[in-house]
Amino acid sequence: MKKSLKWILTAAVVCVAALPLAACGGDDAPTTTTAATNPPTSTNTPPVTTATAQETTADTPAVTGQIAVIAREEGSGTRGAFVEIVDVTIEGNDNTTQEAVVAPGTSIMMTTVAENPSAIGYASTGVALNDARVRVIDIDGVSPTVENMLNGTYPIQRPFIIGYNVEDGLSPLAQDFVDFIFSAQGQEVVANRGYVPTSQNAPDFAGGGLTGTIVVNGSSSVYSLMQHLSEAYREINPDVTIDVHGAGTGHGISAARDGLADIAMSSRDLRESELEFMSSLSIAIDGIAVIVNPDNDIENLSLAAVRNIFLGEVDTWENAR
């Protein structure tokens, strides 16, 4: 008895060790049960051309079949700006196809598009252009370069906004930080991060010498830039603490309204209801890049085609071309 047990055990351990090596088919027990309970039709239809895509990246045929639309979550500044500019709306309301996979966060968007050959999505150009896992396509033949955004030929761009409660005003310290953002030094940080500065010929920063804490909260898209800005500021003012929270645009605005944050960050234009109690300053311009999987050979789409894809009116790559 003891011996047979040992043998079975060794066999099992070997099996288990071999499982993860066998590509991604390791999850053996759960998936085999599904295969058994599955109607044969769904297992027999491989998804478009994706099955072999990963092994043969070199000479894949053009991606065909169903488009996998990847969108950001409702309320995301990136989604808000994208929907508004590309006009993915019906009667003024966001009408992104409900079938779109919702990727919560820039990184999840990038990974989802990188993993799915038939995907199309969008992300901040600052991130998308530096990530080799996805390909950025041209819109109406224009690529999202800084130049094209400055001269306005690249259509999908939005401002990064900071705001503060107009009733309470800014503390002297927060005002000093805002002055820094709009100084030559601050706008240099903006340009270095791959965004387009909003004020040319900004004056040199003259403030400093203060102490205290500034709380900044809001858009996760602006978060990274704000972190860099606060670090540059702290090099001049080492005694100042700046807490940067990236809890989301709406969260930041209500925090600033309730006095829980000095400065709010937004990755979209403020709404009229918000402008009643908030000031609005644009610190940078960011483009939104339309991204596809590197296996997809498409180079260019018209703005109208992008709109139709995200409305769900065009749902195959053959029709999109």
Added chain:
Amino acid sequence: MKIIKTKKKPLDLILLLFTWLAIAATVAVLVMVVGYVLMNGVGYIRPSLFAWNFTTENQSLMPAIMGTLMIVGLALIVAVPLGVGSAIYLVEYARRGSIFVKIVRTMTETLAGIPSIVYGLFGFIFFGVFLGWGLSLLSGALTVTIMILPLIMRATEESLKSVPDSFREGSFGLGAGRLRTVGRIVLPAAMPGILGGVILAIGRIVGETAAIIFTLGNVARMPNNLFDTGRTLSAHMYALANEGTHPGEAHATAAVLLVVVILVNALASFVTKFIRGRA
């Protein structure tokens, strides 16, 4: 043993096979997840990731590690006495089947079932807004305290129950009171099980994100006092995973997170053995 050797019926074999398959699948899941995370993450781990200060250029894990330790420590300080005390009351003191016991048990199961995002909402509304503690260490720690309470209670209860009644009878027979019996006889015997619950609890805190980001906040710096904000390793990873600007650091954080969990587990089993060895 010889009885078993004589004959195996088909049903026995099928049951045995399923058992083997199940445990193989479980281990496979572990090996896959751990293997994947470590293989992808270890390459990105550099000494500079453990620098004391966090900067955008160097996404140091140190503030997140310290934040995690503080949250775990604070939560355990409150939750372990509460949870263990509560289980002792239910098993050793209360009349079995009394209404109070039933209520407590139902409430514990309710707590165990409450999703972490609801804890996050509650912590935000109660500790953050109502008590005015804002995003702070204390809000975060007390929120996760409530969250892990049922885990510790359940584990302690089960292991107290598994201590044979003969232990208690022996102790009473020798003239020890209830408190002494519980403290000297029952609790030491139940210690491995209790520790198991505490490990589950630590694991849950370390892995918690949803409840943390709305109560502790998610700021990359060392909390200075109980009312200061910070972040835990999981929250750090959440931030990295959402921003998308540091995929390498996200991998590394996942690996470090796993290593921390492995260390906690190793420590716990060492302690368990130590206690067993002395008992």
Added chain:
Amino acid sequence: MGKRPLSFYKELFAKILFGIAASAAVFAVGLICVFLFSQGLPAMAEMGIWQFLTGTEWRPTWNPPLYGILPMIVGSLYVTAGAILFGVPIGIFAAVFMAEMCPKGVYRFLKPAINLLAGIPSVVFGYFGMVILVPFVRENFGGTGNSILTASILLGMMILPTVITISESAMRAVPRHIYEGAVALGASRERAVFFTILPAAKSGVMAAVVLGVGRAIGETMAVRMVAGNQAILRAPNEFLMGVRTMTSNVVLELGYAYGDHRAALIATGVVLFVFVMIINVLFSLLKKKEGAR
């Protein structure tokens, strides 16, 4: 009175202290109820409770906004059921192995391994699911891969350690003589385990399942990475399509929401909470029934 020994007061004091500790859980549930409901219910009433619960359109940014959470309720139920389907059978069989069939040497490695599995953070599971499981499901079953099936498999994996650990300790708590009696009557080891010990440990195993359901229905971070998050009412045969769960709904949008939208999300949390309560009551009724038999 004065003649009572010191130990009497010590005992009394200890009893009261432990009693207070025991009421902490009750107190906590009370607080959570009061604060969640006071924030969520008025908002729900304003929107119309029925409309909120049975509305199939979730369009928070529309003018006027539509807040219907039926797709999310159904989505949560699907992925939880799926997780139970995958996780519970495997978990219970594995627990049987751990409790009754595991050689000591192997147990020394397996037990820490399962504790480790319990400790793996859900963010890590989510990342793993996104990079490994989603492509796996897409290539073998079709669809985008961000689907009910993917979320179910991932959640099944995540509830395994919960189910195994609690069931195992429940089985270990069953008195040995039950097993010995069965074996003495000629039952094989497997039979003795599955037909005497497992039924005797029923209440503990049930508790394990409750905890598993709780973890599955409440899982947020991992699900939101693999489930697709589409707020569409799905039919059960559309398990290769994506869904949004109540938890994902809250965590996806809470950061952005304010005003009515935020209230609607807190109300979603309240509905989730009520669901957990209903599940708990159902299970405790079930347990009571079995106990009475």
